[in-house]
Amino acid sequence: MTSSEPVCACPELGPDAYARWRASELGAITERLERRLILELAGDVAGRAVLDLGCGDGELALALVKRGALATGIDASPAMIDAARRRAMQQGAEVALQVATAEHLPFPAERFDIVTAITVLCFIDDPAPVLREISRVLRPGGRLVIGELGKWSPWAATRRMRAWFGSALWRRARFRTADDLRDLAAQAGLVVESLRGAIYYPRCAAAARWLSPYDSLWGRFTTLGAGFVALSAAKPGSRRDDPRAGCR
Ligand SMILES: C[S@@+](CC[C@H](N)C(=O)[O-])C[C@H]1O[C@@H](n2cnc3c(N)ncnc32)[C@H](O)[C@@H]1O
Secondary structure, three states, X not given: OOOOOOOOOOOOOOHHHHHHHHHOHHHHHHHHHHHHHHHHHHOOOOOOEEEEEOOOOOHHHXXXXXXXXXXXXXXXXXXXHHHHHHHHHHHOOOOEEEEOOOOOOOOOOOOEEXXXXXXOHHHOOOOHHHHHHHHHHEEEEEEEEEEEEEOOOHHHHHHHHHHHOOOHHHHHOOOEOHHHHHHHHHHOOOEEEEEEEEOOXXXXXXXXXXXXXXXXXXXXXXXXXXXXXXXXXXXXXXXXXXXXXXXX
């Protein structure tokens, strides 16, 4: 198998499963909150080269394009990249999409201003090489935004139970705390800017409906109990050719 051939990283999590999740009330509310947090941490993306690593069906990459980013998406799953291409075509959006693994990014050093990696590391046993790759492709002054499944939340508890009852997907998954994410970023030489939580309600549509208006408020105080934990971190240094350097 060559690196451009199919590598299905999470076979149970295909584009159809994602479409069904987003079509549900709980999925729609949850995705909206997670997306809002990630876009907030990414900051101003207009005119920036952004890599969405483990881009899935391209939802975030397309949201970034709408905000003026020059977006690239990679994913280990050819099915996900196909779905992202279809979605980009339907929306007439320009996104460079490629099948590739996070451990071996097919890009030169210092290629991107921003890298996002949303619920990808949870399916990677050893994330350290991935963080090193991210750091390599980030320009000095560039930013990494990670979103991960929180370790201490009702969502993680349910997923662990599903693993005990035989779910291959959740058996593989790793849940991380904000401190775990901070350590990973720091080990890759990145400077942590922000750690935030989201999704404090249990896995229930009614709870999501009632509690989601308060979610971002909670996320500013603690990551404990968050189903989703996010970090932003900067690569030290600043680009000499960046007119906005120093404004971030
Ligand atoms: C839970 S999905 C998240 C998709 C997308 N980031 C989102 O938030 O909607 C995880 C994605 O990571 C991809 N993935 C898992 N391991 C990977 C790896 N080693 N390299 C690249 N992509 C990977 C999977 O194929 C899948 O599309």
